[in-house]
Amino acid sequence: MATGASFVTMLCVDGSEHSEQAFNYYTSYIHKSDNKLIILHVAGTPAVPALAISAPLSVPIEDLKRITEDNVHKSEVIAERYSSICKHLGIQHQYAIHHPNGRVGEAIVDEAKKRDADLVVIGSRSQRLSRTFYLSED
Template sequence: MSDSVGETTSGGSRVLICVDGSHNAELAFNYYADHFHKPSNEIVLLHVADLVIPHSHLYYGMGVAMPTGSTESMLQSALEQERKKLKEIETKYRTKCKDAGMKHDFITKMKDNHGVGATIVEAAIKNNMTFIVVGTRGLGSIRRTILGSVSDYVLHHSHIPMLICPKHEEK
C-alpha cells in the first residue's frame, strides 16, 4: 500500500461500488466503468445483504406480524434465498470486472440496525476507499422523506467523494 490514504501501490484509487442486483446498481457500475475507471484503480464491489422473511411466512393480526411456522425454518429459508441472490450478484459483477480487465474484490456485509447507508459508510472507511459509487432508487420526494435514501445517507455521513448515478439511462 502506498503512503497516501486509499491509494493503491500503482497510484490508482480504491473505488467502492455498491451492487444489489437492481437495474439502477448496474447503471451506476456501467457509468463508472465507461466514464471514470482507470487501469490503476482497484475496485471493491460491496453487496449489503438484508434478510427478508417472505410475507407468505407471516400472519398479520391486530397490527402485528407473527411467524406462521417454525422461526428456524423461516430463517433458514430467508438465508438460503439471500445466498442464492448473493451468488448471482457476485458472479454477474465479477464477470463484468474480469471482462473489462478491472482489478477487483467482492465483499458482503449484513445490514445492521443502522441501515444500508451506515453499512456502506463503515465498509468504505474500514477498506480505506477513496471513492464510492452508488445508484439511486429514484424515489419521489415524499417517499424519500419518509423512507430515507441510502445515497443521501452516504453523502451526508461519509467524508469520501462519491458518484451518485440517477435511475434513468442517458438517451
C-alpha cells in the first residue's frame, strides 16, 4: 500500500484494444479525483534479424536503427493518445515508458514496486471466461 495520502494506480497500456478497455474501465469505475494515475507502457524488445535484409552477411545496423525508431514512434503515439484522453477527462497522470531487460510481466511488477502502486490495471487478451488473479501486499 502506498505511504502517501492518495491511492496510486498503475495502468499498463500497449496500444491494443484490450488496454483501451482496461483504461475505460479504470476511468469509469475506479478513478477518484484524488487518485494518482501512472500510465505505463512497457516497450518490448524488438526482434532484430541476425543478418541484414538489404545486404546479407553484414551486420543489420540499418535494420536495427529502423526497428528501434519504429518502436520509439509507437511508444510516442501511445503516450500522446492516453495523455490526450486524460487531459480531456481532467485526469492528472504521469506517463512512463519502460524498456525491460527481461520479461514484460517482471518489468510491470518491478515498476509497480518502484512506484509504490496500490493497484495495477492490465487489459487481458485471454479468451477464457474465468481468470485467476493473485493479489499481494508486497
